[in-house]
Amino acid sequence: MNVFFMGTASAAGSKERDNTYLLLQNNEESWMVDVGGNPLGKLKQASIPIDRIKGVIFTHFHVDHIYGLPSLLWGMWIAGRKEPLTLFCPQPNEAQLRSILQSYQAAEWPIGFDIVIRPYEWEQENVIVDQPDFRISTFQSLHGVPASGIAVQNGGQVLIYSADTGPNEWIANQPRIDVLIHEATRARGRMSTHTSLEDLLAFYPIDRIGKVYAVHLTDGEPYGEVLAGSSDAAKSKVELACDMMSITV
Numbered sequence: 001m002n003v004f005f006m007g008t009a010s011a012a013g014s015k016e017r018d019n020t021y022l023l024l025q026n027n028e029e030s031w032m033v034d035v036g037g038n039p040l041g042k043l044k045q046a047s048i049p050i051d052r053i054k055g056v057i058f059t060h061f062h063v064d065h066i067y068g069l070p071s072l073l074w075g076m077w078i079a080g081r082k083e084p085l086t087l088f089c090p091q092p093n094e095a096q097l098r099s100i101l102q103s104y105q106a107a108e109w110p111i112g113f114d115i116v117i118r119p120y121e122w123e124q125e126n127v128i129v130d131q132p133d134f135r136i137s138t139f140q141s142l143h144g145v146p147a148s149g150i151a152v153q154n155g156g157q158v159l160i161y162s163a164d165t166g167p168n169e170w171i172a173n174q175p176r177i178d179v180l181i182h183e184a185t186r187a188r189g190r191m192s193t194h195t196s197l198e199d200l201l202a203f204y205p206i207d208r209i210g211k212v213y214a215v216h217l218t219d220g221e222p223y224g225e226v227l228a229g230s231s232d233a234a235k236s237k238v239e240l241a242c243d244m245m246s247i248t249v
Contacts, residue, residue, distance in 0.1 A: 001026045001134070001154040003179075004046050005245045007036035010185045010218045011064040017243050019064040020163045020216045022181070023048065024152060026134050032056045033150060033161065035068035040075040045244055050079050055086030055116075057128065057136065060147035060164060061093045070104050077109050084114040088138075090122035090146040122146045141165035144193040157249050163216050167195055167203040177209045179249050181241070183216035187223045197226045197238075207233045213241040 002025040007018030021034040023046065030052045032039070043050055053076075058066060076085065089097050097117060106115075120126045120138055123146075129136035133155050141147040142165045149162030149171070160171055161181040171180070182204075184197035191199070197214055206212065212234075217223070223240055230238070 001152070001157075001159075001249050003159065003181075003247050003249055004042075004048075005181075005213070005215065005241045005243060006032075006039070006042045006046075008215045008217055008241045008243055008245075010183075010216045011062065012218055014217070014219050017217065018042070019067075020183070021065065021068070022161060024136070025052075026131075026154065028052060029054045031129065031136065032072070034059055034065040034163070035072055036064070037068045037071070039068045039072045042244065043075075046246070050075055051081055051083065053085070055088065057138075057150060058087065058089040058093070058097075059138075059141065059149065060090060060122075060143060060145055061096060062145070062164065065163070066100075069100070073104065073106060073111065073115075076113065077106075077111050081113045084116050086116045086118055088118045088120055088128050090148060091119040092122070092146045094119040120148075122148045139170050142168055142193065152249070154249055159249050164193070165195060166191065166193055167199055172204050178211070179247065180204065180209050180212045181215055182212065184214035184223065184240075185216050185218055187221040187226045197221075197223055201226070201230050201234050201238065206231070206237055209237065211247075212238045213245075213247070214238065215241050217241075 004023040006021045009017035019036040021036040024031045127137045135153045138148040141149045152159040157178045159179040185194040186196040188198045
């Protein structure tokens with residue numbers, strides 16, 4: 001499985017980064033996790049055909065995680081898509097998502113493909129994609145609104161992603177994490193519904209996690225200073241992600 005960091009910025013925006021979202025590429029299928037502002041351009045940069053996108057997994061409905069959806073749908077319409085597109089969302093956001101889609105007036109384009117909405121219970125673990133040797137499940141994030149992270153099992157490898165959350169015991173207690181992609185909205189300090197890089201390094205068992213990529217980054221924060229003062233394990237395992245970086249899991 002290939003993972004593309006389509007955007008890596010916090011909600012405040014950035015001079016060089018799009019807002020945080022991911023793309024998971026498993027063989028010929030791809031799943032987008034949230035949608036930032038330039039999905040069509042980023043897909044072209046990654047050389048991923050737009051018709052390979054099977055669906056979008058929304059972690060929550062703050063604007064910086066959903067505002068690229070109309071651009072994605074418009075691009076699919078221009079490309080003549082016919083295959084259904086699945087949109088996963090936390091159950092409390094289902095009505096909002098349907099209202100948003102209605103406001104796009106997609107039926108008047110006409111959009112030409114079915115949009116299938118799959119709400120999930122955000123307060124518990126849910127398997128939402130289940131294929132041989134590839135599974136995506138959701139778990140509750142700590143963000144003050146209905147919000148989820150995702151866990152991906154690819155063969156024997158485990159990837160955990162949580163972009164908007166306070167330090168989360170569920171993540172810390174996982175027996176195996178090969179790749180952790182986690183927010184670091186600030187470099188230092190305690191935050192009520194987010195995590196700083198300093199808290200990320202202190203809260204999670206970095207020594208037994210394979211690799212950590214920090215996302216949801218804010219311009220001007222002294223992330224380098226925090227990493228320079230961290231343990232040898234953190235220095236070797238923790239990396240600040242950047243847009244269009246890709247990794248294989």
